[in-house]
Amino acid sequence: MLQDIFAKKHIVWVRLMYASIIAKNSESVRMFESFESTEFKHLKWLAGTIMEEYRDFDYENATEDTVLAKTFDFDREIPAIEHDFNELIKTITDELKILSESYEKDFKYRERFASDESYFIHRIEKMQNGIGFESFDSFGATAEDIAKRYNIQNDDAAYVKETLGKLLDKEYKNVLSFFYIITHLENKKYTDPLSDLMYESISHMKYYAILMSSLGILRLPNIAPKADYMIGDLVEFLNKNIQEEIEEVTQMEQIVSKTKVDEFKKLLQFIQKQEEHHVLILQYIRRNL
Secondary structure, X not given: OHHHHHHHHHHHHHHHHHHHHHEOOHHHHHHHHHHHHHHHHHHHHHHHHHHHHHHHOOOOOOOOOOOOOOOOOOOOOOOXXXXXXXXXXXXXXXXXXXXXXXXXXXXXXXXXXHHHHHHHXXXXXXXXXXXXXXXXXXXXXXXXXXXXXXXXXXXXXXXXXXXXXXXXXXHHHHHHHHHHHHXXXXXXXXXXXXXXXXXXXXXXXXXXXXXXXXXXXXXOOOOOOHHHHOOOOHHHHHHHHHHHHHHHHHHHHHXXXXXXXXHHHHHHHXXXXXXXXXXXXXXXXXXXX
């Protein structure tokens, strides 16, 4: 079913993002970023197709034996990212091969998706057989390791580690939330500004993950509860997200004042200004409904 393909593509998208974060060689980084971006487009187009089937389903004439149309979700657990980079590359390649062969003949994006993924496999294998892949040591550091590196107290280092993880989870949830509301909007008037915020949330997620990688504490985002992102009503979505964004700006001010790692502080100040702008955009949309 398309929902299963959606779940698999979501996992591949996250893996490609993390490959771009972990990779050392700039050519590898650009390649994985490009593939990640394309897989996210696939997710959007696939979600749109799922929603078309969901809206067009004839519920009135459904019987007990009828397979009901379903929407999509992101609740499937993302398998752990392999700490060995070559193993991660193999997993990505294997998953792309499975995806490229899983599309039904009557699926409208079948040729496009399969062609994209076949090319991804070709480029990955060609690079692997050529210059190969190198990665940063992105995993396994402790708070004590961070404390020694920045000459700060263990408690301050632990605070940085814990807070970065929470911010990563929050931005991942924001991506899912924006994705879900955009796909469910029947009136597309506000799709563009909401899409801008979604892509900025992806950028924020990657900024946090890149800093975590540089500190050796990279991890996957935790699964977001459905109640946090499965909101199809625009007014409810706006009210919830405006309040959350305002709370986040306040929290970030507190984090900036407490953190002892200068690079983390500068990143937070940068993202905080963008979050303040997000609040203004969401408030503008709500006023003009």
